[in-house]
Amino acid sequence: MSKQIHLGEGEPVVPAGGAPIGLDKKPNRKLKKKSFWKRVKSQKALILMALPFVIWLLVFKYIPIAGWVMAFQNYKPQNGFFNQEWVFLDHFKELFHEPMFYRALENTLGMGILGIVFGTLSAITFALLLNEMRFVWFKKMTQTISYLPHFVSWVIVANIVTTMLSQEGPINTLLMGMGIIDNPIGFMSNPDMFWGIVTVSDVWKETGWNAIIYFAAMAGVDPQLYEAAKVDGASRWRQMWHITLPSIRPVIIVLLILNIGNLINIGFEKQMLLGNNIVADKALVIDLYALNYGIGMFRYSFGTAIGIFKSVVSIVLILIANGFAKRVGEGRVF
Template identity: 40%
Template sequence: MTSQVILREAAVTEVGETTEQDERKQRKHAGGRKSFGMFLCIVPFIVLVFLFSYFPLYGWIYSLYDFKPALGLEGSEFVGLQWFEMLVSSPTQMAQIGQVLLNTLAISFLGIATSILPLVFAIFLNEVRVPWFRSAVQTLTTLPNFISWVLVYMIAFSLFSSTGLVNGILTDAGLITVPVKFLDTSENVWLTMTLWSIWKGLGWGAIIYLAAISGIDQSLYESADIDGAGRFQKMWYITVPQLMPTYLVLLLLSVANLLNNGMEQYYVFQNAFNKEYIQVLDLYVYNIGMTGNNLSMATAIGMLKSIISVILLFTVNAIAKRVRGQSIV
């Protein structure tokens, strides 16, 4: 009788283990099907990234040819590293590239120095207690981000050209007799372009900080209220520290993109008077390739810029991992 009970218990145990193993296999199979389904959802985005980010790298081959559009790549002469050698062998070319790099780095560092402004703006905007007024300010400051740089230049030209509104007001008021050249000058170009970028991107840049503020644990503010903290004390001791991780990540990404200033804003604002100081690296590549009709040289410079940017990204990522304990990419 005892042996029958033992055998029955053993059979029940074996059946239970088999059932558990079957359930584990079913969960694993279901998890695999779910993961595969999620993978299929991101396949279109992977394809887009490949088409627009990796496939164009094939164009680097143009830096090895004396490319002539009329002849095509097959009809163009293979010159190897000639264009790279010209970049470092010509004193005139080196001096020009040096000025371009100075413009690029100066504007980039001014952008980094003013990157704290969206954070400050978001903090103070969050303290506005009237909902409709806060929404109106956020909408009005975000709207310029969706205005093209061509329209921005039209606004700037209407206001600050020699016949613009500002010069007209100053002339009518008797403050000046000769129109002030706000746009047709090489003075303060870096600062001027930085101010236009701030005006265009301040509200948009504050959105991510406003989202981070909404995620702060409200019990921290409630505890501060109990302790008698004022509004500015809560901002300084709670809001700012909670936003610093987000700010540091964005700051490090800005450092990694030192050479990427964009081209559109500088292209529409450039003229014969400010070209020397407004020409950043992206605009310089465009001018060489399209205006100067030297696509091979432009490709070589763009290739070096991409390589340096990748090196900066990995360097900043390593610094972030050492300082913060976790990487940003």
């Protein structure tokens, strides 16, 4: 039997080398509750500041998820939300048996992958070059000018691209003047060129804006690393490759995960404005497919099924990209 120490009359029994017997653990819980509410009170200003954004998130992002029910109904607006015919997975079966859906999926993934690859590479390269500039005034001017296309509407960008690539436009005129081609090229009427035109247009419009976060990450790199590299005789190219890029690797991985998650959510504005009847097969993306063959034909349930498919694919892509990033993070990338 273990020895017990009696502290006195009315005092709890304490085993040798142990805690008092019979003490209630509720005071610890009360202390935790008090400390929790104490932290809440100390941060009430921050909580109040965040509250409007939380409400916005609930109202515009989470409550609309209830509308997913329409994908499992034969939704008719005149019948009300709760008086609909249930068809369960019929709309999904119809979606996966549509050849046009697979064409839209192929175009979406193709342009999405091209956008991620060339968009990321162009933004990182532009940020690296901008970071290496020694003329501060020229760096600031270039950085400001590079932001401007981001704020230009896709309607205006599409008109600029169409004018530049028309058969009488500057591009054909320049190529013919240099003797590279004899006859004008129909850029906008060639389906094989459509993905490239969309990608180049998007890169031109968004490179400066996407480079902001990379440039900010580069500004946080310890200057002593560059000084040590100079002492060791490293060239500016070596400094970029062995110091700058590894230092911003976490930012690159996070942005890649976010971009991969939005791979299937590339929108439809670019494709709709730059497309025409000749390149319609290459311009059809999932969002445009949902608009034309879902909402445009009053097939609300079918359009909702397309939206659910996009959401599920985005979640799966984020999980895959996040798992891959964790594995890559254990080793060297550069």
